[in-house]
Amino acid sequence: MSRQLLAMALAPLLGLFILGIGNGFLATLITLRLDAAGESPVVIGWVSSAYFIGLALGAMFNDRLLLRIGHIRAYGSFASLVAVTVLMQALFFEPWAWFVLRLIGGWATVGVYLVIESWLLTSGDQKVRGRLLALYMISLYAAGVVGQLLLGVTDAMGETAPFMVIGMLASLSVLPMAMIPRVSPLIDHAEPLSPMRLITMTPTGVMGSFGSGLAVAAVYTLLPLYLQRIGLTVSQVGQMMAVVVLGAMLLQYPIGRWSDRHDRQMVLILIGAFCALISAGMLLLPLQSWILAALLFLLGGGVFALYPVAVSHAADRAPAGALVRMSQGLLLINAIGSTVSPPMISPVMAWAGDAGLFWAFGALSLFLVGFFFWRRSVRPAPVPVAPFAPSTPMSSVGAELAVTEELMQGAIEHEHMEDLSDLVPDVEVAEPLVGPPPPDEPHIAFYPVGEDEDGENERLADEPTMTGDDSASASRT
Structure with a gap:
């Protein structure tokens, strides 16, 4: 950067x-x-x-x-x-x-x-x-x-x-x-971007933003309730929430840099799988203080990285003029996800107990993984362009390269086919596109590398050379 x-x-x-x-x-x-x-x-x-x-x-x-x-x-x-x-x-x-x-x-x-x-x-x-x-x-x-x-x-x-x-x-x-x-x-300019066009343009970005709203709102509103109900004091709840935010802060930049260098859809898939794995750890591992802190640190890093990677993926798909309204639409979708998150997840906690929060996290993460995999199969990442290779117009030694067929094709518009065939016998040329030039018009002859008419100059002649009757005519002048 x-x-x-x-x-x-x-x-x-x-x-x-x-x-x-x-x-x-x-x-x-x-x-x-x-x-x-x-x-x-x-x-x-x-x-x-x-x-x-x-x-x-x-x-x-x-x-x-x-x-x-x-x-x-x-x-x-x-x-x-x-x-x-x-x-x-x-x-x-x-x-x-x-x-x-x-x-x-x-x-x-x-x-x-x-x-x-x-x-x-x-x-x-x-x-x-x-x-x-x-x-x-x-x-x-x-x-x-x-x-x-x-x-x-x-x-x-x-x-x-x-x-x-x-x-x-x-x-x-x-x-x-x-x-x-x-x-x-x-x-x-700003292109109009309707909700349906946003959804069809980047379903992965839309679903990633919505899923991020669901998860982040649950972290802020329901995770403190879970921590309090497992026996932590108010001070300890604050410390654990600080650990969550710390994980989000420290892992944001490495994940963002990683997404800049790889397919963002695959990065989103791996983030979802990572969050599902952390949710399983919260359900299965003994929640000693250091284990709980480590899992919450990683959970914060995964959950809070979902939205910026989804927005970056959507920006890659959007036209330049639609970036403002694309950002606006994804913010709206994220806000909707945050609004409906507590009413959707709190019944799961009431049905499955306090651990229902992480059952909900795990189910949401697996759903996102499945959705991102489906979208990647429908619309895979663009194939990288071929690596750069120097060509004649771009190379610093372009003037020293041999005469190409394109150059010969341009030359035959002003040259007799038999004269050109005598000059360069190894190059197969097509029929002349036009007839012979007028008698008083000079011909243009091109010499391949290392083969000028004297046999000494090893560079392609920069100036056209007059031949035949044209040379004699010029001398008379």
Whole structure:
């Protein structure tokens, strides 16, 4: 990856990291504040779901603003809206007001994701997209870890202090986007991309994004419940969740680099098989502390790598003008998967016990493996082009190569077949395409390598040579 490309990606990644620090503990902060105020779990659930509803709505419409005003100004608009909604939550402590503000905040947050993903996808080609999106996910998860650590510090400052800190971070995230880059990616045109066209264009990318939404949402919402029910304390649950995020951070870039150098469909197949294997280990192995930590580390690396590889695969299949709307569509599909994940997986846990979470993980992983295998059999990876071999027009010694049949074919348009056959007897030529030239028109004779008329010059003659009556005519002149 070139330094120029890294410099171009630095601004959006740094902006995402700053904004993500605040978003990393906002959801936890809202849940804790509503619970402390005595609100019922139903109210807390509706306020929390408003954010995901906003994500889905924003993924449907935010591309229009991005295409109209560009990446930098769109980012500034969305980040400022995030800051405003968070600061207003400190002013209006009402569940209905927080529902509306969280919905708007989700709409603005997915706009930030859309700007950054489309920025990275349009900045690099398919050889580096996996690594760019891996850096994107690393920035997001690292910000989440830092945000969780800041929760206790800001909460001790007062009731409104955490909201003020989150709002300030969202505002500060605009600075890298406005100051660091010299130029933002240029979008010449945006092709329309309907949901059906997206599905038919890249079924693997669509299913990978949806499966990632199912798995990641289950990790964030149901894995802490599983860890608590197997006997871990609240502090230990936090440590194990940090291990999951750490695995996602450290394994993102190696997997992204691996996908840049190999068939991404096969990489997705292996990621699915790996997640299925880790799920089996959670069900069968004795869950001592170090074994549990190792398995969760690997689970985080596999589950959280699914989305960037799927998006990179989809970008490889999409036209250049459709990358923005492709990213928008995959974000929407991922948000839908995140929304339906708890209602789909929690009944499995109720039926099979706490271990039902990993039965669901295993079934989902095997389904994705089967789907990716089927898609690879229907539409295999493109065959690599033949390795480069120098040819006459490209070679530095092209002027020293022997006369080719193509050159002879061009020469016979101005030469008698019998004269040309006498000159180069070993080359079989076709019938002349045109008749003999006029008597006063000079002929052009070509000499093969090492055989000019004097027998001494070993290079192909650069100048045409006049023969026969033309030479005599020229001497008379």
